[in-house]
Amino acid sequence: MTDISNAQILDLARKTIHTEMSALRDMEATVGDEFVEAVKIILACKGKCVVTGMGKSGLIGRKIAATLASTGTPSFFLHPGEAFHGDLGMISHEDVVLALSYSGETDEILKIVPFIHSNGNKLVSMTGKSDSTLAKNSDVHLNVGVKEEACILHLAPTTSTTAQIAMGDALAVALMKLREFTSLDFARLHPGGSLGRRLLMTVGNVMRSHDLPVVAPDCTATEMIHTISKGGLGLIVICKDEKIVGIVTDGDVRRAMERLKAEFFNIRAIDIATLRPKSIAPTEKLIEAEKMMTRNKVTSLLVSEDGEKLVGVIQIYDIKL
Secondary structure, eight states, X not given: OOOOOXXXXXXXXHHHHHHHHHHHHHHHHHOOHHHHHHHHHHHHOSSOEXXXXXXXXXXXXXXXXXXXXXXXXXXXXXXXXHHHTTGXXXXXXXXXXXXXXXXXXXXXXXXXXXXXXXXXXXXXXEEXXXXXXXXXXXXXXXXXXXXXXXXXXXXXXXXXXXXXXXXXXXXXXHHXXXXXXXXXXXXXXXXXXXXXXXXXXXXXXXXXXXXXXXXXXXXXXXXXHHHHHHHSSSEEXXXXXXXXXXXXXXXXXXHXXXXXXXXXXXOBHHHHOEESOOEEXXXXXXXXXXXXXXXXXXXXXXXXXXXXXXXXXXXXXXXXX
8 A cells, every 4th residue: 555645635636626627627618619509319209218337437427417306307318238238218319318428439338320310219428539430420429528527546537427418417407497397397296305304395294283272361471481391392472362463482481590599480471471472374485484584583473264273383394304
């Protein structure tokens, strides 16, 4: 094992990052009309965007296909070797093919190009050589060529795969914009994620609606402390004639105890309550509850169907599970 200092290790890291950053800057400056054409072809496609590639390009292709699929462009990855041995039937006439090969001479890719043409599919390629066989036989070619790999041997795909990922992300983002893909669309495709939960689920789905810590306006200090402790929400809700009057938090109680000392036990709940507290309807999405909490700098909201009758309590912890 080579003896190397911590400083040298960090220097290698910085050189790698710098090399890849420089390549991305070059690509930013040179991307042009061919990118626009590729986006238009994929956008006009009535089928799916079939992404294919071998080796490291194949791994990047899988990522690009997943990103496209999760951002509104139906897409899947097709292994070119498997495609040549029977899986070409997965490509329909309405699909567009995005082929990745840094050399542009990958045998497994070139073998399926004749089928792509005869099947009537548009072919968009992503290579590092604009004069390669794949580039010349594509409807649109996206150049992801780099001056050097970050690999110390200048052999392992490093800078080139970063360029491929960046180009794939650029395609996905442009297509998102053109499709007017929204955060709600994203949530529908990610129902199990945190964003999907906040955008799709309602306050009523997660609020606590049983054993609510409700007290009368003239509730004593001792009763307040007992109800807050038993309720487990860090607050009590003051109601009169089934209508919300105010709210008292455990912080309100502590501050009152410190301020009033011995006189504290003579007060009523209404004396230290926040009147007309913020509330939200059970039909509102969780993200709206989160926004309201952030805006008002609170961690709990009362839930009311009509702004008056208490039906539940929701806390920030219910939203960010």
